[in-house]
Amino acid sequence: MALILDDHRRFESLLRDLRDSSSDRDAVRQAFATLHVAHAEAEEQHVYPQLRRKQAVGEHEAEHGEEEHAEGHEALLAVLELEGTDTQAFDDAVEELAKVVNHHLTEEELTILNPARDAVAEGVRAEMGAAFATARNALIDDGCGSLENVRRVVADARRDGLLDDEDDQDED
Numbered sequence: 001m002a003l004i005l006d007d008h009r010r011f012e013s014l015l016r017d018l019r020d021s022s023s024d025r026d027a028v029r030q031a032f033a034t035l036h037v038a039h040a041e042a043e044e045q046h047v048y049p050q051l052r053r054k055q056a057v058g059e060h061e062a063e064h065g066e067e068e069h070a071e072g073h074e075a076l077l078a079v080l081e082l083e084g085t086d087t088q089a090f091d092d093a094v095e096e097l098a099k100v101v102n103h104h105l106t107e108e109e110l111t112i113l114n115p116a117r118d119a120v121a122e123g124v125r126a127e128m129g130a131a132f133a134t135a136r137n138a139l140i141d142d143g144c145g146s147l148e149n150v151r152r153v154v155a156d157a158r159r160d161g162l163l164d165d166e167d168d169q170d171e172d
Helices: 001-020 025-053 059-080 088-119 122-141 147-159
Strands: none
Touching: 001 025, 001 088, 001 122, 025 059, 025 088, 025 122, 025 147, 059 088, 059 147
């Protein structure tokens, strides 16, 4: 759990850096992309299923988390596909990414991670954390934040019904 929360704080820091016109925004967006994809995929592989098995979270919470990961990937793709980082289009895309990601971080911490702390034994949390870290780090090493991979992840999410076809903004 600690690594998940550390990643959440890192996302917030990277988003601040993406807003900062004096930072190396291209490097920051690549770092954000790599961490976002690795974090989300590792959670979906090793955290959400285990929490469902332990009945710490319901199917709805886990599915909603996966949908929000997909929305984050979609917003991330919009940032990655922009040529320059010194345009209003880039700033707008970063703000949309920040909105989607910050919403997810808050909701996940409240509806998934907090119940997991109470409902899952410390040993199980440690095993889950180790599996999460191993998968996350392997994905990072594999360059999972590349534009091509993020395009594939978004296409897979759309195919799997995790994303609305158009910009239908459901405010859950």
